[in-house]
Amino acid sequence: MSARIPARRATARTPAALLAAALLVTGCSAQDDDAFAPAGSPSATTPHGYVEGAKESAEQQSRLLLNDPGTGDTRVLDLITGTTHKVSGTKDTARLTTDGRFGFLHTADGTRVLDAGSWMVDHGDHVHYYRAAIRTVGDLPAGSGAQVRSDAAVTAVTDEDGRTALYDRTALEKGRTGSPTTLPGTHTAAVVPYAEHLLALTDDGEGTAELTVYDRDGKRVATPGARCEDPRGDAVTRRGVVLGCADGALLVREDDGEFTAERIPYDDDVPAKERATAFHHRAGSDTLTAPAGDRAVWVLDVTDRTWTRVPTGPVVAANTAGEGSPLLVLQADGSLHGYDIATGKHLTRTERLLEDATARGGTGPVIEVDRSRAYLNDPEGRRVYEIDYNDNLRIARTFDLDIEPALMVETGR
Numbered sequence: 563m564s565a566r567i568p569a570r571r572a573t574a575r576t577p578a579a580l581l582a583a584a585l586l587v588t589g590c591s592a593q594d595d596d597a598f599a600p601a602g603s604p605s606a607t608t609p610h611g612y613v614e615g616a617k618e619s620a621e622q623q624s625r626l627l628l629n630d631p632g633t634g635d636t637r638v639l640d641l642i643t644g645t646t647h648k649v650s651g652t653k654d655t656a657r658l659t660t661d662g663r664f665g666f667l668h669t670a671d672g673t674r675v676l677d678a679g680s681w682m683v684d685h686g687d688h689v690h691y692y693r694a695a696i697r698t699v700g701d702l703p704a705g706s707g708a709q710v711r712s713d714a715a716v717t718a719v720t721d722e723d724g725r726t727a728l729y730d731r732t733a734l735e736k737g738r739t740g741s742p743t744t745l746p747g748t749h750t751a752a753v754v755p756y757a758e759h760l761l762a763l764t765d766d767g768e769g770t771a772e773l774t775v776y777d778r779d780g781k782r783v784a785t786p787g788a789r790c791e792d793p794r795g796d797a798v799t800r801r802g803v804v805l806g807c808a809d810g811a812l813l814v815r816e817d818d819g820e821f822t823a824e825r826i827p828y829d830d831d832v833p834a835k836e837r838a839t840a841f842h843h844r845a846g847s848d849t850l851t852a853p854a855g856d857r858a859v860w861v862l863d864v865t866d867r868t869w870t871r872v873p874t875g876p877v878v879a880a881n882t883a884g885e886g887s888p889l890l891v892l893q894a895d896g897s898l899h900g901y902d903i904a905t906g907k908h909l910t911r912t913e914r915l916l917e918d919a920t921a922r923g924g925t926g927p928v929i930e931v932d933r934s935r936a937y938l939n940d941p942e943g944r945r946v947y948e949i950d951y952n953d954n955l956r957i958a959r960t961f962d963l964d965i966e967p968a969l970m971v972e973t974g975r
Contacts, residue, residue, distance in 0.1 A: 611683070616694040623680040623693040624932055624974040626946060627665040628939070628967035631655040631925060635965040636667070638678055638696050639946065641935075641974075646963065649676060650698045657924040658969035661712035662845060664699070664734060665971060668706045673719070675699040675739065680974035683714070684846070691974070700739040702729075709752035711796070716755050716778055724748030726762070728778070745780050751793040756803050757816035759783065763793045763805065773805075773814065775821050788812055788823030794839040799848045801864050806838055806852075813864060826867045838862065838869075844931045845975035847884035849903065853877050859891055861903050872906040874899065878919045881929040881936065887951055890929050890936055894919055898929075898938060900955055912955050918942040922968075930972040939970040946970070 611618055626639040634653030637646045652667040652674045659666045663681035667674040679696040682689055702708070707722035717729040719742070726745040733740035745753060747764060750771045754761045760778065763771035770791045775784035795806030802815035810827035838852030838860040848864040854871050859880045861870040874880075876894035888900035888909055896916040900909040915938065919927055930937040935958065936949040944966055948959040 611690040613692055613694075616692040619691045619693060621691060622682065622933060622974055623691050624935075624972055625678050625680045626930070626937060627658065627660065627676065627678050627971050627973060628946070628963070628965065629655050629658055629667060629969040630941075630965045631968055633965065636676070637963065637965060637967075638676075639961060639963075641937075641948070642693075644959070644961070646961075647696055649696060650674075655969055656706035658971055659710055660971040660973055661710065661717065662975050663973055664712070664717075665973065666702075666708075666710045667969075668708055670706050673702040673704050673708050673710070675702060675734065677734070677737070678973035682845075682975060693974075697737055699734055699737055702727075702739060711752050711754045713755035713758075715758070716760075718745070718753040718755055718760060720749060720751075720753050724750060726753045728760075728780070743780065745776060751790075751805070752796055754796055754798065754803050754805075756798060756814070757821075759816070759821070761803055761805075761814055763790055773812065773823055784821045786814070786821050786823045788814075788825070792834075794837070795841050795852065797841040797843060797850050799843070799850070799864050800846060801848050804841065804850060804862065804864060806841065808834070808837065810869065811838070811862065813867070824867070826862070826864075826869070828869055842879075842881045842929070842931075844881075844883045844933070847882075849882055849884040851880045851882050851889065853880060859889060859901075861889060870903070870906065872901050872903075874901065878921050879927050879929045879938075881931045883931050883933070883936075883951060888955075890931070890949075890951060890955075892916070892919060892927055892929060892938060898936075898949065898955055900951070910954050912949075912957065915947055915957075916940050916943065925968040928970055930970065932972060932975055937970070937972060939967045941966045941968040 624641040628637045634651035636649050636651050639646045655667045657668040665676040677697050679694040682691050704719050704721040709720045711718050720726045727742035729742045730740050749762045751763045760776040762774050766772045770789045773788040790807040792808040797804045802813045805812040813824045836855035841850040843850045850862040852860045854860045858873045874891045879892040882889045889903050891899045896914040896919040897911045899911045936951045938947045944963045946961045950956040950958045
């Protein structure tokens, strides 16, 4: 692997990034100073944010997990150092997902768990970023259709039959899968950990699914009275959990232990093939994207509770960093296009980056977005592009690889 631009070009940091860095220095300084105190002294206590075996950083520690299903070759590309790491291979991977730290390589025989060694912890008023060793954790019995969702304490794995196993995330962090507990009943979509509880949709026998809230021990604690027809797609935002439904979305929120569900409907009737069924967004953002059929993209503003349909032409992949940033769309012409989220106006495009911009089932080009960059994988070209979306879609770096990265996710977010 080589990066054609050897160093990551410095850019103006966003107010959020500056605030996070400042809080790491000021808000945590009293505790962090203890890390340098002599052992046995009165102030020699565990530093705030300390994680055994990990190094804390003031900046996001982004890494890309890449897989070639045909050969099984798997790599982790460290975006800070620009180097790649070869890890244990996984062949015939149908899908690759992540919870921000762990990569889940889904095959027909099970799901392999890889600790990419980069993650963040959001304390609300400040954020901690960590980097650690990359390692394979183990295999989960759920197959290629499994849906995996996590929070800081639990990882919920819902299989194709709707059964959900709950894994102790602390065990995963220590390099083992552990023995799961099972959530009662079956569910019609992914079970989502949220606000120290579990959100689940259960078939009500009338063609729709009822929202149920469980505690982490599997006890039903609330039924907000919300229903979702044909649930598909979900996303965790700072304003709550978004669940995709046939008529739009449900926004589930928690306030002082009480759970509520608010419907965000489409403005008009939407054909089934043009529904939003898979959301993509920057971690921490309240702006979601989803394909609206083959020739448009949905943008869901969770803050304003509004849907916007942006006509784009043939869509291969889409994503956005959120308010103030462009909607990024890879189109069938192999170019990356930028659109204004509010107006749908076409702003700019790159030259043709991909000779083959075809998505093949769960594999193919995707767009991953973080606080300052977007990443686009080119399987046929054996490369990954790093794009500065705030600078007219400038190609900041190009990473040449020794594998075909048909599957890609970003960790460290």
